[in-house]
Amino acid sequence: MTTTSLQPKSLREADIAGGNERSKRPLNAWLLVRVAIILCGAVMMVAPFLIMVSTSLEPNTATLPNPPHFLPQNLTPANYEEAWTENNFAGFFGNSAYVSVLTTVASVVISSMTAFAFARFDFPLKNLMFSMLLAGLMIPGIVVIVPQFVLAKSLNMLDSLEGLVFFYTAGQIAFTTFLLRAFFERVPRELDEAMTVDGAGILRKFLVLYIPLARPALATAAVFSFLGAWDEYVWALTVISDATKRTLPLGIAAFQGEHSTAWGLVFAASTLAVIPVIAVYIAGQKHLIAGITTGAVK
Amino acid sequence: MPSQDVLPEQAVSTPSAARPRKPGRGGASRRPSHWWVPWAFAAPGLILFLLTTGYPLVRSLQISFYNWSVLPTQASTFIGLDNYIRALGDPQFWTSVVNAGVYLLMSVPATVALGLFFAILLQKKMPGRTLFRVLFYIPVVTSWVVVSLLFKFLFTTDNGAVNWFITDFFSFSDHAVPWLEQRWTGLIAISLLGIWKNLGWCLVVLLASLGGVGEELYEAAALDGANAWHKFVHVTLPGIRGTLLFVLVLQVIGAFNVFPSVLLMTNGGPAGSTEVPLTYMYKQAFSFLDFGYGSAMSFILAIFIFIVSFAQFKFLGEKKETLR
Numbered sequence: 001m002t003t004t005s006l007q008p009k010s011l012r013e014a015d016i017a018g019g020n021e022r023s024k025r026p027l028n029a030w031l032l033v034r035v036a037i038i039l040c041g042a043v044m045m046v047a048p049f050l051i052m053v054s055t056s057l058e059p060n061t062a063t064l065p066n067p068p069h070f071l072p073q074n075l076t077p078a079n080y081e082e083a084w085t086e087n088n089f090a091g092f093f094g095n096s097a098y099v100s101v102l103t104t105v106a107s108v109v110i111s112s113m114t115a116f117a118f119a120r121f122d123f124p125l126k127n128l129m130f131s132m133l134l135a136g137l138m139i140p141g142i143v144v145i146v147p148q149f150v151l152a153k154s155l156n157m158l159d160s161l162e163g164l165v166f167f168y169t170a171g172q173i174a175f176t177t178f179l180l181r182a183f184f185e186r187v188p189r190e191l192d193e194a195m196t197v198d199g200a201g202i203l204r205k206f207l208v209l210y211i212p213l214a215r216p217a218l219a220t221a222a223v224f225s226f227l228g229a230w231d232e233y234v235w236a237l238t239v240i241s242d243a244t245k246r247t248l249p250l251g252i253a254a255f256q257g258e259h260s261t262a263w264g265l266v267f268a269a270s271t272l273a274v275i276p277v278i279a280v281y282i283a284g285q286k287h288l289i290a291g292i293t294t295g296a297v298k
Numbered sequence: 299m300p301s302q303d304v305l306p307e308q309a310v311s312t313p314s315a316a317r318p319r320k321p322g323r324g325g326a327s328r329r330p331s332h333w334w335v336p337w338a339f340a341a342p343g344l345i346l347f348l349l350t351t352g353y354p355l356v357r358s359l360q361i362s363f364y365n366w367s368v369l370p371t372q373a374s375t376f377i378g379l380d381n382y383i384r385a386l387g388d389p390q391f392w393t394s395v396v397n398a399g400v401y402l403l404m405s406v407p408a409t410v411a412l413g414l415f416f417a418i419l420l421q422k423k424m425p426g427r428t429l430f431r432v433l434f435y436i437p438v439v440t441s442w443v444v445v446s447l448l449f450k451f452l453f454t455t456d457n458g459a460v461n462w463f464i465t466d467f468f469s470f471s472d473h474a475v476p477w478l479e480q481r482w483t484g485l486i487a488i489s490l491l492g493i494w495k496n497l498g499w500c501l502v503v504l505l506a507s508l509g510g511v512g513e514e515l516y517e518a519a520a521l522d523g524a525n526a527w528h529k530f531v532h533v534t535l536p537g538i539r540g541t542l543l544f545v546l547v548l549q550v551i552g553a554f555n556v557f558p559s560v561l562l563m564t565n566g567g568p569a570g571s572t573e574v575p576l577t578y579m580y581k582q583a584f585s586f587l588d589f590g591y592g593s594a595m596s597f598i599l600a601i602f603i604f605i606v607s608f609a610q611f612k613f614l615g616e617k618k619e620t621l622r
Binding site: 031034035037038041042044045046048049051052055064065067068110111113114115116117118120121122123126129132133136138139140142143144145146147148149150151166167169170171173174177202206227230231232233234238248249250252253256263266267270273274277278280281282285288289292293 | 331333335336337339340342343344346347348349350351352353354355357358361412416419420422424425430432433434435436437439440441442443444445447448449450451452454456457458459462466467494497498499502503506551554555557558562576579580583584589592593596597599600603604607
């Protein structure tokens with residue numbers, strides 16, 4: 001069996017991959033056991049988040065509740081109000097949204113052009129360049145954090161949200177190009193040739209044929225870029241020093257350092273940070289799955 | 299992409315929409331009308347990539363040979379391999395490497411095994427299957443900052459949820475465990491976070507892979523009287539072998555990259571005993587501004603990761619050939 005076996009039949013069908021089970025199986029004890037075990041696993045996955053949300057909805061106290069609260073006992077939005085207004089989490093949220101949206105747009109636009117060049121043309125050094133992109137997927141980003149910092153400094157990109165966008169976008173290029181190239185290569189030659197006969201130029205083909213056909217792949221790339229930028233911590237920690245320019249992960253982490261006992265506030269901010277992640281994840285679920293399983297054969 | 303747009307031979311030969319294809323098929327082999335056209339498309343991405351990854355990689359090597367001065371007013375001095383020699387003789391560096399190894403051994407096998415376990419359970423049709431997959435994947439998409447602080451909270455010594463389970467719920471012990479205040483329990487807590495966060499990724503990749511194992515193989519095995527364990531060992535495992543190795547490789551690489559969770563849960567403490575290579579490197583570079591030393595350590599780590607992943611991918615590639 002080759003590794004192609006792990007791939008779904010198509011991106012559209014990705015969410016039903018693995019569905020070649022016997023559907024007439026009667027409800028039996030084994031099914032109940034299976035559901036029970038999975039339920040236990042799912043509870044383990046979700047319980048920490050339940051504790052997080054409960055703690056965020058309760059008044060801050062110096063001692064933690066014992067036993068821990070999986071559901072809030074005294075509902076109050078006080079932590080959210082305080083985090084949002086007094087501790088500038090509205091500002092951090094805005095910074096994160098700004099950086100993530102710009103990164104998503106920039107990385108999808110730029111890598112769709114790069115991917116198109118790799119999928120559609122032969123040009124000198126093409127294979128070398130593509131191998132370098134693939135190697136870029138394997139190099140741990142942290143290895144180059146020192147020279148990247150030196151570079152950001154000389155480009156005057158320290159302490160700037162646009163600087164974050166620049167490096168986040170650059171960090172996404174290898175993966176999104178890889179993803180989109182594979183998709184562009186599947187565009188049928190006949191359609192391309194038909195457009196040539198109609199007198200369409202290459203730019204027109206790119207915009208009218210390739211881009212619309214690649215919409216699912218573009219969505220996949222967008223989901224990954226957004227989540228990557230929204231969750232990123234280490235690079236932001238390294239280059240941002242102005243407290244008003246913090247992104248959400250920075251704000252949350254810094255807040256924990258300053259007030260290590262105010263867990264209600266930390267978790268109110270954390271919950272605010274997780275909500276867009278869940279929204280993007282659920283909206284782009286099948287694209288995300290398709291992207292992961294594509295990445296699995298890189 | 300609508301499947302009716304796909305050529306029949308493509309539809310048959312590529313089970314995936316996103317499989318890298320051999321050159322010469324599809325639209326990949328055509329020459330541009332002008333030499334600069336492909337470059338015009340490729341340039342923004344390639345320049346960005348080379349500027350922020352290619353160039354820093356070379357630069358990192360250069361910096362590692364210097365006693366690098368962060369201040370522009372002072373000169374950096376070339377010291378050759380001194381930074382590397384210093385790292386290899388630095389007990390704190392070795393402690394951090396050992397900790398990363400411990401983290402790897404505690405988290406990776408468990409993550410992959412549990413991922414496979416739940417993938418097999420979720421493979422067959424059952425109520426709420428998609429919902430369960432979503433729930434398992436939520437930790438994967440959540441920021442390391444959020445989950446690290448969350449686990450720090452759960453492992454708090456006084457009245458933390460984990461200690462409550464140990465002392466009150468299960469009554470394993472009378473005393474709360476000071477999880478994050480000593481080396482081994484700290485590493486266990488960090489590993490548990492690693493397992494919890496990465497489990498969903500393994501599950502989703504392996505679930506997709508399991509879907510590709512032919513049902514007829516299971517039916518044939520059933521006809522031969524194979525029980526569930528035999529089917530698992532002789533049909534399932536060979537069928538997903540390539541993906542399993544891939545998942546393992548990425549988890550191993552990921553384990554050497556463990557960083558924000560350590561930084562936020564224990565900050566390497568107490569007394570540097572839970573430091574991992576990246577936290578130690580990061581502190582040397584950005585707290586003590588010793589960029590040369592930090593670069594040397596990151597290069598040692600990069601070479602190590604590269605060798606491990608190259609060896610594993612080569613092994614994986616050969617397996618693919620022989621199994622084909």
